[in-house]
Amino acid sequence: MxxxxxxxxxxxxxxxxxxxxxxxxxxxxxxxxxxxxxxxxxxxxxxxxxxxxxxxxxxxxxxxxxxxxxxxxxDTARVSDPRLKFALFGETEIDDDVLDDVKRLAMLQLELRRSKEKDGKK
Missing domain, CATH: 1.10.260.40 (lambda repressor-like DNA-binding domains)
Structure with missing residues (x-):
């Protein structure tokens, strides 16, 4: 680029x-x-x-x-992913904001896991 x-x-x-x-x-x-x-x-x-x-x-x-x-x-950066919604929530209707919250929580969990792994290596 x-x-x-x-x-x-x-x-x-x-x-x-x-x-x-x-x-x-x-x-x-x-x-x-x-x-x-x-x-x-x-x-x-x-x-x-x-x-x-x-x-x-x-x-x-x-x-x-x-x-x-x-x-x-x-807003073009916010892409709705119906397959992910279905995998997480089945037939329950959720909006993109809820999906974004779930993604953020997953990333926080990943960060926490990485931090614990890094601390364990020290």
Missing amino acids: SKNSGTVSGAFSERIKQLRKAKGASQAQVAEYLGVTKQAYSLYETGKREPPFATLLKIAEYFGTDTDTLLMSG
Whole structure:
């Protein structure tokens, strides 16, 4: 993704900034996870630099989301997944907000598990 390609918008930089703050992480913590400098990550958040594809994948992994959600603007990032809804809730009607809550809870559980595993290795 080059700066000239126009594939990453201001929505991306704003979204990763919001996700980082929601997670309670510093730019330095995210940068360390990504294997880049704090300055490089800061440029991603300000929209002055676009991450290479491999780093974009790691950003999505860090925030427990997918690249579509990071890259799409507005409500287009919210994709309803009827199969997932059915697998989780059967015939019960749920809206996308409930599904989003379930996904966030699953990601929190995954983060907790990873944290416990990391602590166990120390």
